[in-house]
Amino acid sequence: MNILFALYKSSVGKKYIVAATGFLLFIFLIGHLLGNLQIYMGAEKLNAYAHFLQTKPLLIWASRAGLLLIALVHVTTTIKLALENKAARPVGYEVSKAPYAPLTARSILVSGIIIGLFVVYHILHFTSVTFNPEFSDLRAAHNVYGMVVAGFSNTYVSAFYIISMVLLFMHLRHGISSFFQTFGMNNKTYRTTIERLAVVAAGLVFLGNISIPLVVLLGFIK
Amino acid sequence: MNLTLKIWRQQNSKAQGEFVEYKVTDVSEDISFLEMLDVLNEDLIERGEDPVAFDSDCREGICGACSIVVNGIPHGHQSGTTVCQLHMRHFDDSQKIVVEPFRAKPFPIIKDLVIDRSAMDRVIQAGGFISVGTNQFAEANAIPVPKDVAESAMDAASCIGCGACVAVCKNASAMLFVAAKVSHLNLLPQGKPEKDRRVTNMIRTMDAEGFGNCTNIGACETACPKGVSLDFIAQMNRDYAKAIIKGQLLNASQTAAQETK
Numbered sequence: 001m002n003i004l005f006a007l008y009k010s011s012v013g014k015k016y017i018v019a020a021t022g023f024l025l026f027i028f029l030i031g032h033l034l035g036n037l038q039i040y041m042g043a044e045k046l047n048a049y050a051h052f053l054q055t056k057p058l059l060i061w062a063s064r065a066g067l068l069l070i071a072l073v074h075v076t077t078t079i080k081l082a083l084e085n086k087a088a089r090p091v092g093y094e095v096s097k098a099p100y101a102p103l104t105a106r107s108i109l110v111s112g113i114i115i116g117l118f119v120v121y122h123i124l125h126f127t128s129v130t131f132n133p134e135f136s137d138l139r140a141a142h143n144v145y146g147m148v149v150a151g152f153s154n155t156y157v158s159a160f161y162i163i164s165m166v167l168l169f170m171h172l173r174h175g176i177s178s179f180f181q182t183f184g185m186n187n188k189t190y191r192t193t194i195e196r197l198a199v200v201a202a203g204l205v206f207l208g209n210i211s212i213p214l215v216v217l218l219g220f221i222k
Numbered sequence: 223m224n225l226t227l228k229i230w231r232q233q234n235s236k237a238q239g240e241f242v243e244y245k246v247t248d249v250s251e252d253i254s255f256l257e258m259l260d261v262l263n264e265d266l267i268e269r270g271e272d273p274v275a276f277d278s279d280c281r282e283g284i285c286g287a288c289s290i291v292v293n294g295i296p297h298g299h300q301s302g303t304t305v306c307q308l309h310m311r312h313f314d315d316s317q318k319i320v321v322e323p324f325r326a327k328p329f330p331i332i333k334d335l336v337i338d339r340s341a342m343d344r345v346i347q348a349g350g351f352i353s354v355g356t357n358q359f360a361e362a363n364a365i366p367v368p369k370d371v372a373e374s375a376m377d378a379a380s381c382i383g384c385g386a387c388v389a390v391c392k393n394a395s396a397m398l399f400v401a402a403k404v405s406h407l408n409l410l411p412q413g414k415p416e417k418d419r420r421v422t423n424m425i426r427t428m429d430a431e432g433f434g435n436c437t438n439i440g441a442c443e444t445a446c447p448k449g450v451s452l453d454f455i456a457q458m459n460r461d462y463a464k465a466i467i468k469g470q471l472l473n474a475s476q477t478a479a480q481e482t483k
């Protein structure tokens with residue numbers, strides 16, 4: 001426990017915490033995506049997966065608690081870092097030109113905040129079905145397939161999901177390469193490869209995720 | 223060439239500063255930016271006005287004293303150049319140039335464009351040295367240093383401690399400076415005995431001085447007049463992780479707690 005407090009007190013220590021929790025969230029994202037991609041294997045397969053999860057309360061609540069804790073640590077630590085960063089420059093510049101700083105890097109906090117809001121919406125949308133009470137029957141019947149198709153048939157909802165995934169792409173684009181830099185696993189031999197790896201990994205997550213609302217909207221999956 | 227300068231004027235660290243516009247005429251394009259400011263200052267002195275205070279020492283790009291933000295970029299837009307080595311031929315005639323001090327909480331303004339960078343000295347005092355007797359010097363080749371390690375240490379050591387990395391960083395982080403100073407000694411055999419203590423103490427002092435946190439943007443590397451690489455930040459992050467694994471962070475914070483008692 002002492003070591004965690006000591007880490008939290010240090011700048012680089014906090015960055016380790018952000019990178020480690022970010023990595024765990026990324027692992028979750030991959031698992032979540034692979035689960036959802038079963039939609040391409042047909043309604044039965046996806047619904048069976050949903051049934052499997054929903055009938056294991058211990059597994060599901062333990063994962064939810066773990067994810068929530070990880071996400072809270074990621075967010076509170078980044079907010080603490082961001083506040084310290086703001087305090088480090090009380091008076092700004094009249095003109096400030098840093099053209100060499102990539103957008104994904106400069107916008108990491110903004111993309112993070114929007115992802116956070118998206119996650120809240122996503123849970124209210126499909127998990128607690130707050131916005132669509134009509135989904136509760138589908139959910140109770142473990143007909144996740146039907147719920148996903150109904151949910152993404154709404155163009156606005158799908159558009160919001162896709163836009164959020166663009167921001168997730170940006171966050172991961174910078175986050176994945178930062179992970180290597182923060183833990184010191186980077187140097188001139190690997191830097192280009194790591195930057196490319198980040199684009200590819202973030203890109204695959206992006207394409208996988210947006211494919212689902214897209215195929216529903218385009219009518220390939222009904 | 224004729225120029226309009228918009229310069230930050232501030233009497234002292236407490237005073238409220240403001241931008242003041244000046245016109246400089248007949249500037250030779252062969253002089254440096256600082257010499258152009260000298261021209262302006264001579265003019266101001268002749269008119270009985272207070273000259274613009276700015277820092278400089280070597281004017282050769284090696285000491286790190288000069289520290290001016292020119293049109294939004296520390297040391298100006300010419301890459302790999304300190305502002306003392308930035309020549310007026312890189313500007314256009316009748317251009318308007320905004321001239322500001324390096325801005326960061328740990329760099330209080332002393333006057334106009336002159337800032338107090340002693341926070342960086344305190345980071346060096348926390349570990350930017352090796353503890354050896356200086357009475358006799360050892361034979362230089364007695365300790366073998368692999369060529370690539372020596373080169374890398376030299377690259378880190380090329381940091382002149384000007385603070386441009388802090389000035390350009392969106393977070394006013396000093397990571398590039400501290401990383402250069404940590405790596406330069408940690409890489410070499412002479413620096414190895416104090417490696418873990420050095421990295422933890424220098425990072426702790428950096429934090430205590432109020433510098434911001436790195437978010438891996440890389441603006442520092444581009445603004446650095448010496449081209450110090452981000453690789454050194456990764457290396458410092460790695461050295462810090464290794465020191466923590468060996469228990470250095472807890473030991474050091476216990477020692478610090480005892481010292482404050």
Ligand code: HEM
Pocket residue numbers: 015018019020021022023025026029074075078079081082108109111112113115116117171172174175176178179180182435436437438
């Ligand atoms: C799916 C959810 C998320 C994933 C997979 C994720 C992943 C990551 C990763 C891998 C990093 C890089 C860590 C580093 O080495 O610097 C990172 C950084 C960051 N994340 Fe997230 N993140 C997520 C959600 C969020 C949310 C909701 C916020 C809201 C505040 C956020 C804010 C940040 C910030 C500000 C950083 C930069 C921290 C720094 O470099 O100092 N993230 N994230």
Ligand code: FES
Pocket residue numbers: 277278279280281282283284285286287288304305306307
């Ligand atoms: S005055 Fe020495 S580096 Fe510019």
